[in-house]
Amino acid sequence: MNYTIGRLAKLSGLPVKTIRFYSDIGVLPERGRTAAGYRVYGDEDRVRLELVRALREIGVDLATIRSLGDRDLHQVLSLHLRTVETQIKSLQRTRAVLRATLERDDPTDDDLRRLNALGRLGTAELTSLVNDFVDDVSDGRPTLEKWLGDLSAAMVPELPDEPRIEQLDAWLELTELLADDDFRTSLRDMGREFWENADETDLADWNAVNELVMREALAAVDDGVHPESEAAVPIVSRILTLLAESQGRTPEAVARGYAEHDPRATRYWELIAVINDMPWPVAPTIAHGWITSAANCHFG
Incomplete structure (x- = not known):
């Protein structure tokens, strides 16, 4: 059965101008027109209007509804669920900032900055920023790209549903670090000689040796060996070798690498620990911090 737009409006309960708008933008594809040029609709359009109404009531945008011709309803609803969950997390972050701000007698510009930034920096945005960061820092070096790629999942922390203010600030600082061109340049330059000559076998060996030297350094920490003491010399010498x-x-080149280490790289992982509510410092940071101090003191 065919319906005029006026009849379809009465049957569906939607205004004529809404149905006309839906037709114009492709949400309700036009079936045909009468000889006089009036739009004609059918029973399938009544059903589609009911679906459109239901989807709009739960907040699905018109662009997504328009794509229904290429997707089944399950896909559309799954996409909408992910969108809603993202919006909920964003609102929860905003609520946490507002609560913390209102606990203060005199809100500051930092509070406003935090509110503004968190509204547009969710997990998806951070993941995209990490991927761009990895591509940029790798600078065409396949082994470094693979190593950083393996780390990329750990480089995106999970912000809690009810984050504390320090976790929100850590999240913002993390995004600023990832976007910092000077930090990216610093990381590209760090270990350039090693990464340019490394292959997958070198990387595997390097990881194994790194585990060994970490255990040596942690043993020195546990034994109370101060990195600037004479007792540290044979230990750090063995590690550098x-x-x-x-x-x-050469051991001297390795020591120089420790001296040139950018502390912002360590800060990055500290921020992740804050966001993930994990203890800090972790064992690798303690170990390499001891090596850095010992190497700078005795081989600098």
């Missing part, structure tokens, strides 16, 4: 042999470099 092991690393040098695995990297095809």
Whole structure:
């Protein structure tokens, strides 16, 4: 059965102008027109209007509804669920900031900045930023790209549904670090000689040696060996030699690498620990912090 737009409006309960708008933008594809040029609709359009109404009531946007011709309803609803969940998390972050701000007698510009930034920086945006960061820092070096790619999942923390203010600030600082061109340049330059000559076998060996030297350094920490003491000299010397042999470099070059280490790289992982509510510092940070201090003192 065919219906005029006026009849379809009465049957569906939607205004004529709404149905006309839906037709114009492709949400309700036009079936045909009468000889006089009036739009004609059928029973399938009544059913589709009911679906459109239901989807609009739960907040599905018109662009998504228009794509129904290419997707089944399950796909559309799954997409909408992900969108709603993202919106909920964004609102929860905003609520946490507002609550923390209202607990203060005199809100500051930092509070406004936090509110503005968190409204547009969700997990999806951070993931995209991490992917761009990895591509940029890798600078065409396949092994470094693979190593950073393996780390990329860990580089995106999970912000809690009810984040504390320090977790929100850590999240914002993290995004600023990822976007910092100076930080990216610094990481590209760090270990350039090693990464340019490394292959997958070198990387596997390097990881194994890194585990070994970490255990050596942690043992020194547990034994109370101060990195600036004379007792630290044979330990850090052995560590630098092991690393040098695995990297095809000299112990002095490895020590220089520790001296040139950008502290922002360590800060990055500290921020992740804050967001994930994990203890800090972790064992690798303690170990390499000891090595850095010992290397700078005795081989700098």
